[in-house]
Amino acid sequence: MTTRDLLEETYSAVTVNKVRSGLTMLGIVIGIASVIALVAVGQGSQASIQANIDSLGANLVMVLPGAARGFGTTVRSAGGSSQTLTPDDAAAIASSVSNVAAVAPEVSGRYQVIYGANNTNTSVLGTTAAYEQVRNVSIDTGNFFSDTDNAVSNRVAVIGPTVLQTLFAPSATASATPDMAIGKTIQIKGTEFTVIGVTVAKGGSGFSNQDDMIYVPLSTAQHYLLGSSAYLTEVDVEAATQDAMTQVQNDITALLLQRHNITDPTQADFNVLNQASIVSTASSVTGTFTTLLAAIAAISLLVGGIGIMNMMLTTVTERTREIGLRKAIGAKKQDITLQFLAESVMLTFTGGLIGIVLGWLAAAIISLVTGIATSVSIPYILLAFFVSAAIGIIFGYYPARRAAGLNPIEALRYE
Amino acid sequence: MEKDIIVCRDIKKAYGSGDTEVTVLKGITFSIKEGEFVAIMGPSGSGKSTLMHILGALDTPTGGEYFLDGKDVSRLSDEELADIRREKIGFVFQAFNLLPRASVLRNVSLPLVYANVPKEDRERIAAKALTDAAFPEAFWSYHSNQISGGMMQRVAIARSLVNNHALILADEPTGNLDSKTGEIVLHTFQSLNMGQGKTIVLITHEPYVARHADRIIHILDGNIVTDERNHKKLLARNEKDIPHDHT
Numbered sequence: 001m002t003t004r005d006l007l008e009e010t011y012s013a014v015t016v017n018k019v020r021s022g023l024t025m026l027g028i029v030i031g032i033a034s035v036i037a038l039v040a041v042g043q044g045s046q047a048s049i050q051a052n053i054d055s056l057g058a059n060l061v062m063v064l065p066g067a068a069r070g071f072g073t074t075v076r077s078a079g080g081s082s083q084t085l086t087p088d089d090a091a092a093i094a095s096s097v098s099n100v101a102a103v104a105p106e107v108s109g110r111y112q113v114i115y116g117a118n119n120t121n122t123s124v125l126g127t128t129a130a131y132e133q134v135r136n137v138s139i140d141t142g143n144f145f146s147d148t149d150n151a152v153s154n155r156v157a158v159i160g161p162t163v164l165q166t167l168f169a170p171s172a173t174a175s176a177t178p179d180m181a182i183g184k185t186i187q188i189k190g191t192e193f194t195v196i197g198v199t200v201a202k203g204g205s206g207f208s209n210q211d212d213m214i215y216v217p218l219s220t221a222q223h224y225l226l227g228s229s230a231y232l233t234e235v236d237v238e239a240a241t242q243d244a245m246t247q248v249q250n251d252i253t254a255l256l257l258q259r260h261n262i263t264d265p266t267q268a269d270f271n272v273l274n275q276a277s278i279v280s281t282a283s284s285v286t287g288t289f290t291t292l293l294a295a296i297a298a299i300s301l302l303v304g305g306i307g308i309m310n311m312m313l314t315t316v317t318e319r320t321r322e323i324g325l326r327k328a329i330g331a332k333k334q335d336i337t338l339q340f341l342a343e344s345v346m347l348t349f350t351g352g353l354i355g356i357v358l359g360w361l362a363a364a365i366i367s368l369v370t371g372i373a374t375s376v377s378i379p380y381i382l383l384a385f386f387v388s389a390a391i392g393i394i395f396g397y398y399p400a401r402r403a404a405g406l407n408p409i410e411a412l413r414y415e
Numbered sequence: 416m417e418k419d420i421i422v423c424r425d426i427k428k429a430y431g432s433g434d435t436e437v438t439v440l441k442g443i444t445f446s447i448k449e450g451e452f453v454a455i456m457g458p459s460g461s462g463k464s465t466l467m468h469i470l471g472a473l474d475t476p477t478g479g480e481y482f483l484d485g486k487d488v489s490r491l492s493d494e495e496l497a498d499i500r501r502e503k504i505g506f507v508f509q510a511f512n513l514l515p516r517a518s519v520l521r522n523v524s525l526p527l528v529y530a531n532v533p534k535e536d537r538e539r540i541a542a543k544a545l546t547d548a549a550f551p552e553a554f555w556s557y558h559s560n561q562i563s564g565g566m567m568q569r570v571a572i573a574r575s576l577v578n579n580h581a582l583i584l585a586d587e588p589t590g591n592l593d594s595k596t597g598e599i600v601l602h603t604f605q606s607l608n609m610g611q612g613k614t615i616v617l618i619t620h621e622p623y624v625a626r627h628a629d630r631i632i633h634i635l636d637g638n639i640v641t642d643e644r645n646h647k648k649l650l651a652r653n654e655k656d657i658p659h660d661h662t
Contacts, residue, residue, distance in 0.1 A: 001528055001529055001531070002531070002534075004534070005528050005534075009528075012516075012517065016516050321510070321512060322512075322514060324512070325508075325512040325514075326525075326529070327497065327500075328471070328473065328500060328506050328508075328512075329500065329501065329506065329525060329526040329529060329574070330497055330498065330500045330501020330502070330526060330529045330530065331497065331501075331529050332494055332497045332498075332529075333493070333494065333497075335529060408473050409468050409473050409474060412508065412510075412512065
């Protein structure tokens with residue numbers, strides 16, 4: 001029996017009962033489609049979280065005030081509002097830790113911002129010119145402020161696209177262009193600032209919305225917005241290379257412990273976070289999520305496989321006399337086994353193909369409707385392809401062997 | 416008459432073992448020459464079906480020897496028996512055993528698929544077999560479940576011809592047909608036997624069916640009771656007086 005004969009026999013056997021073949025195939029279609037769609041959702045989320053973290057800046061080490069995690073014996077107040085980091089700490093990091101490319105001390109707060117009749121309440125971040133490099137800020141129009149602006153406490157501001165739209169849009173439906181804002185004067189907490197730049201839209205980072213943000217020079221913020229407070233809310237440090245990140249993190253910890261006169265590292269009044277560790281935590285979370293989704297989809301694939309086996313067993317019983325006849329006219333066990341295996345593989349393979357297309361469509365619809373990023377990867381499609389063929393072989397093998405093992409005399413007599 | 420197609424020597428078949436052993440064939444010896452048309456007769460339970468299974472290489476005897484076309488097939492494995500069936504034997508069954516929802520042509524070509532005959536040749540061979548089996552060409556592309564029982568059996572006969580087998584083995588070929596269509600089928604066998612010298616072994620329990628054969632072997636309780644020439648038919652053959660008006 002040639003391969004072509006086998007395929008023709010299989011095709012006619014499968015198409016004889018189209019409804020039943022279709023319904024059986026549906027189990028595999030749904031299984032494969034859900035594997036493709038769910039894995040696409042999982043991998044898409046992973047990729048978008050990764051991209052968001054990357055957009056924070058390359059080789060970023062963040063120093064945050066507040067107690068390090070430890071047993072709850074600390075007397076300090078909650079993280080973020082803690083006042084432990086000073087501009088001198090930032091300067092010390094810049095001068096005495098090696099492999100540091102840039103240091104950006106930050107202060108932040110939420111203030112009322114007014115332009116003309118429009119007003120908004122948004123985050124205002126006071127920092128130095130180095131911030132642009134450390135946190136990958138891209139300027140759409142105008143400039144980021146300079147070290148000079150910082151040194152002389154110039155009242156200049158760089159605004160995010162969300163702020164731009166809120167304050168400068170001519171009407172609720174029209175969008176504002178950066179040119180409308182450059183050179184204009186806005187009021188932050190009653191103080192007038194001149195807009196000198198607008199940043200490029202970045203999207204939410206998962207931590208804060210970097211588009212709904214106003215950047216001002218650190219010294220200006222300290223003078224006009226914070227009063228006399230000299231404490232920083234964060235220090236961002238860019239390591240020179242990715243390999244140096246751990247060393248930079250460790251050196252900063254040692255330096256600040258020494259500067260803050262703390263001998264026990266568990267009592268540290270600051271946190272040093274490494275971007276790589278954030279990435280690995282986030283990707284392990286999304287990896288687990290993807291595995292979970294794949295596992296759920298795999299179960300539906302298993303159920304589909306059992307459906308195939310069920311139908312193949314029914315088919316073998318129904319066609320007992322046909323099997324008897326084929327054996328009587330000289331078909332060998334191998335011929336019969338191959339014929340029924342080919343039928344189940346044809347069902348699962350076709351189901352797999354349809355499933356891949358549907359899964360792809362489903363992933364596209366999911367990202368269109370919910371906005372969740374999805375990514376359909378070629379390796380997973382190939383995997384789904386082979387899995388569907390393998391299911392045909394695994395779940396078709398027992399029925400096929402049963403058919404091949406029939407005694408021709410009894411099979412011919414079967415009613 | 417030339418060489419022996421079937422040689423059976425003391426064929427025995429028993430099922431079970433020990434106290435429950437049942438001996439169905441108790442030592443059958445006979446031979447069939449090429450070109451003979453033999454009917455094996457017997458009531459149910461006589462062992463004729465068991466004998467037919469052994470003659471058809473669907474089963475092996477527990478004792479004795481069976482030579483088919485010069486080859487000892489009494490001690491072969493299942494897979495070797497499949498080869499023998501494919502190469503030597505054309506089957507015609509009581510229940511026709513055609514593939515439903517497959518065309519007449521495809522049904523007739525089926526043995527050629529397993530014999531690895533190239534696809535280009537199959538249709539030509541199948542067409543010749545259908546013509547030999549007197550099957551009308553107008554119905555060749557019909558599905559096998561769209562035609563009458565008599566036609567179905569002639570499709571089955573055509574199917575038994577395609578591999579040019581040494582032996583055609585027909586098991587109660589008229590059992591599912593009314594007497595008129597049964598006659599047509601039997602005449603098909605007769606003309607194949609006389610026109611093409613096909614060796615035909617027909618198993619039946621009906622005397623009127625057996626009367627179409629040249630030789631009738633009677634089996635009872637696992638033994639051959641009579642093995643005789645069908646003189647009436649032989650006479651008719653000699654006088655070239657075979658009625659053809661039934662077809």
